Amino acid sequence: xxxxxxxxxxxGQHRALENASVKVSxxxxxxxxxxxxxxKSTLLKAASGICEGVVAxxxxxxxxxxxxxxxxxxxxVGLALVPEGRGVFPDLSVRENLTLGAYSARAxxxxxxxxxxxxxxxxxxxxxxxxxxxxMSGGEQQMVAIxxxxxxxxxxxxxxxxxxGLSPLLSxxxxxxxxxxxxxxxxxxxxxxxxxxxxxxxxxGYLIENARVVHEDSAANLMRDPAVQAAYLGVG
Ligand code: ATP
Numbered sequence: 560x561x562x563x564x565x566x567x568x569x570x571g572q573h574r575a576l577e578n579a580s581v582k583v584s585x586x587x588x589x590x591x592x593x594x595x596x597x598x599k600s601t602l603l604k605a606a607s608g609i610c611e612g613v614v615a616x617x618x619x620x621x622x623x624x625x626x627x628x629x630x631x632x633x634x635x636v637g638l639a640l641v642p643e644g645r646g647v648f649p650d651l652s653v654r655e656n657l658t659l660g661a662y663s664a665r666a667x668x669x670x671x672x673x674x675x676x677x678x679x680x681x682x683x684x685x686x687x688x689x690x691x692x693x694x695m696s697g698g699e700q701q702m703v704a705i706x707x708x709x710x711x712x713x714x715x716x717x718x719x720x721x722x723x724g725l726s727p728l729l730s731x732x733x734x735x736x737x738x739x740x741x742x743x744x745x746x747x748x749x750x751x752x753x754x755x756x757x758x759x760x761x762x763x764g765y766l767i768e769n770a771r772v773v774h775e776d777s778a779a780n781l782m783r784d785p786a787v788q789a790a791y792l793g794v795g
Pocket of ligand 1: 570573575593594595596597598599600611612
């Protein structure tokens with residue numbers, strides 16, 4: 560389980576996150592919703608050890624304290640991030656991108672098994688191992704980005720705006736793929752603008768407003784909540 564307890568992040572004088580507490584269990588999909596600048600990316604970056612701000616509070620994965628650990632050690636403990644904009648290497652092939660995802664000791668041990676698992680999850684990638692990623696469609700590049708993160712053999716996969724720039728059809732495919740990641744027993748924590756499609760596959764969600772977690776509920780309840788409908792689902 561990934562647990563953030565009372566996490567506060569400051570960029571100089573600016574508090575981007577204030578006393579945020581968020582939990583994600585294995586085999587669970589959790590969505591974080593919130594307006595631009597609310598602090599959503601900051602939360603994911605703090606958990607991954609790549610936040611430029613000062614992070615305080617408690618961040619634990621399977622009991623291991625992540626706070627202060629360098630990003631590569633955090634990957635080793637079992638937390639992978641698919642950053643906003645995907646972070647793939649466009650000049651390298653699919654296979655090379657996937658291999659680069661298996662750099663941690665934890666991943667290298669089982670690299671062949673993990674690669675098979677990624678190919679089972681995304682059969683298209685197994686047909687395109689030699690394709691240069693920059694020549695792929697946005698949806699395919701997103702598969703590579705998720706596949707690469709999966710190569711680190713995570714227990715928790717975090718994603719920052721994974722559906723950004725994808726058509727509604729490709730977004731649907733993306734969310735179905737994330738549901739399959741969950742079925743592998745992996746916990747999924749994502750920040751999403753697409754509240755409707757992400758809540759449809761999620762178990763729970765959190766709303767962040769002005770650096771604070773203001774609401775937490777099951778995805779089903781959030782979808783029924785009039786305030787959530789008005790702010791995030793375009794209803795009302
Ligand atoms: P968006 O949906 O627009 O990406 P967000 O909810 O992910 O928004 P964050 O990126 O977490 O928001 O940013 C929260 C606040 O912290 C914003 O006011 C932002 O300008 C500020 N911020 C983010 N990164 C830095 C940084 N490296 N230095 C200074 N301020 C930052």
